Amino acid sequence: MESIDLLKIAAAVLALAVAIIGHEIMHGWIAYMYGDTTAKNAGRLSINPFVHVDLVGTIIVPATMYFLPMFFGADSGFLFGWAKPVPVNMATVIKRAGYNGAMQVDLAGVAYNFTMAAFASIAIVYMSQPNTSDSLIYIFAYLFVFQLLIINVVLGVFNLLPIPQFDGAHFIMHLAMKHKINSVAEFFYKNERYGIIIVLIILMTPLKNYLLLMPVQTILNLLLS
Numbered sequence: 237m238e239s240i241d242l243l244k245i246a247a248a249v250l251a252l253a254v255a256i257i258g259h260e261i262m263h264g265w266i267a268y269m270y271g272d273t274t275a276k277n278a279g280r281l282s283i284n285p286f287v288h289v290d291l292v293g294t295i296i297v298p299a300t301m302y303f304l305p306m307f308f309g310a311d312s313g314f315l316f317g318w319a320k321p322v323p324v325n326m327a328t329v330i331k332r333a334g335y336n337g338a339m340q341v342d343l344a345g346v347a348y349n350f351t352m353a354a355f356a357s358i359a360i361v362y363m364s365q366p367n368t369s370d371s372l373i374y375i376f377a378y379l380f381v382f383q384l385l386i387i388n389v390v391l392g393v394f395n396l397l398p399i400p401q402f403d404g405a406h407f408i409m410h411l412a413m414k415h416k417i418n419s420v421a422e423f424f425y426k427n428e429r430y431g432i433i434i435v436l437i438i439l440m441t442p443l444k445n446y447l448l449l450m451p452v453q454t455i456l457n458l459l460l461s
Contacts, residue, residue, distance in 0.1 A: 393451045
């Protein structure tokens with residue numbers, strides 16, 4: 237494997253770590269601002285990546301999404317994954333800040349991802365595309381910023397989908413509870429165990445083109461325009 241290929245993999249892995257770990261920390265941090273110390277007490281507000289690793293979401297799914305296309309003669313795929321969810325006592329948040337506070341916690345990770353994507357898009361505009369005469373450090377920096385942009389947009393879009401266990405569903409649940417539409421909240425709560433199955437179906441079928449890739453491309457075009 238060439239050094240550039242290794243740099244691409246390293247940059248993608250580092251960008252994924254920054255994206256998913258920051259995403260989870262922000263959930264815990266906003267909850268902490270509203271008086272919930274659950275994540276802090278569990279040591280989950282740390283930037284130490286090992287406390288956030290999820291076997292399926294952080295290792296198996298990203299590796300499969302990235303390397304599987306290579307076995308069929310295609311270019312490497314995109315990286316997608318998730319970290320171990322940060323524990324949050326939402327009852328404490330709701331008691332202190334109501335359902336509006338709960339919805340802020342729900343969307344904190346997505347807000348982080350889109351903010352990181354915005355900063356990465358600004359940086360990539362001012363960085364010249366590397367060539368063979370550039371140092372490996374600069375090439376790695378460019379690849380890292382590029383991957384940071386793409387991965388954060390992918391994670392932001394995916395987490396907004398109303399999939400049980402994911403942020404979009406949690407937001408809809410608390411919005412429904414705020415307006416006393418309990419049947420909607422109960423629907424998402426009862427189907428949480430199917431969340432991962434829905435994720436895999438989307439990623440492994442053409443659904444990803446409509447629910448993920450098209451919105452991601454639209455946002456990337458806006459950020460880089």
